[in-house]
Amino acid sequence: NAGVMQNPRHLVRRRGQEARLRCSPMKGHSHVYWYRQLPEEGLKFMVYLQKENIIDESGMPKERFSAEFPKEGPSILRIQQVVRGDSAAYFCASSSGTHSNQPQHFGDGTRLSIL
Amino acid sequence: GDSVTQMEGPVTLSEEAFLTINCTYTATGYPSLFWYVQYPGEGLQLLLKATKADDKGSNKGFEATYRKETTSFHLEKGSVQVSDSAVYFCALSDLAGSEKLVFGKGTKLTVNP
Numbered sequence: 001n002a003g004v005m006q007n008p009r010h011l012v013r014r015r016g017q018e019a020r021l022r023c024s025p026m027k028g029h030s031h032v033y034w035y036r037q038l039p040e041e042g043l044k045f046m047v048y049l050q051k052e053n054i055i056d057e058s059g060m061p062k063e064r065f066s067a068e069f070p071k072e073g074p075s076i077l078r079i080q081q082v083v084r085g086d087s088a089a090y091f092c093a094s095s096s097g098t099h100s101n102q103p104q105h106f107g108d109g110t111r112l113s114i115l
Numbered sequence: 116g117d118s119v120t121q122m123e124g125p126v127t128l129s130e131e132a133f134l135t136i137n138c139t140y141t142a143t144g145y146p147s148l149f150w151y152v153q154y155p156g157e158g159l160q161l162l163l164k165a166t167k168a169d170d171k172g173s174n175k176g177f178e179a180t181y182r183k184e185t186t187s188f189h190l191e192k193g194s195v196q197v198s199d200s201a202v203y204f205c206a207l208s209d210l211a212g213s214e215k216l217v218f219g220k221g222t223k224l225t226v227n228p
Contacts, residue, residue, distance in 0.1 A: 033216070040220075041220055042218035043204070044218070048214075056213035059215070103161050103164060104216060105161070106158035
């Protein structure tokens with residue numbers, strides 16, 4: 001039973017380019033969370049999605065960042081016109097529901113580097 | 116808003132030493148509490164959890180007790196191993212909302228043989 005799959009593991013972009021990060025949740029999971037981890041920091045919540053719906057985007061920057069979780073295919077976190085400050089590790093987590101007995105399972109992350 | 120504060124690292128111990136990593140939280144409701152572990156280059160793995168006051172979570176020799184009166188969830192292990200070297204994150208989840216996780220900054224543990 002595959003876990004949460006994220007790709008790519010490492011992504012290098014130049015300032016001004018677009019970054020697209022993908023996350024395939026665990027089989028049977030329909031809830032996806034995205035978190036960002038800056039160096040020497042804990043993870044910060046960005047967005048929570050269910051299939052075709054954004055449920056909570058309170059942690060998303062207002063500009064340049066967007067997320068989707070289509071009916072078919074992985075969840076995508078998209079960062080337009082990247083800047084140096086976007087360099088971080090981006091983690092996706094999935095769960096099967098919003099009850100505390102169903103914890104979030106994390107992928108290995110995408111490490112984004114901006115040149 | 117909700118927040119988690121955990122002890123600053125890094126922590127360096129010898130094998131078989133006793134481990135405590137302190138964690139306190141601030142929350143408006145009655146959150147669930149978690150400890151996650153992150154090994155180098157990997158994602159976070161759930162280590163243990165507790166969903167209500169006085170619950171004790173345990174796994175792989177690690178324990179933590181949900182203390183509502185002190186708003187704490189300290190992680191303990193009686194005898195650490197070299198393989199326990201990792202970064203440990205305390206987190207809470209608000210049951211009333213989207214159940215997003217709020218994390219502490221993490222504590223890096225190094226265990227020497």
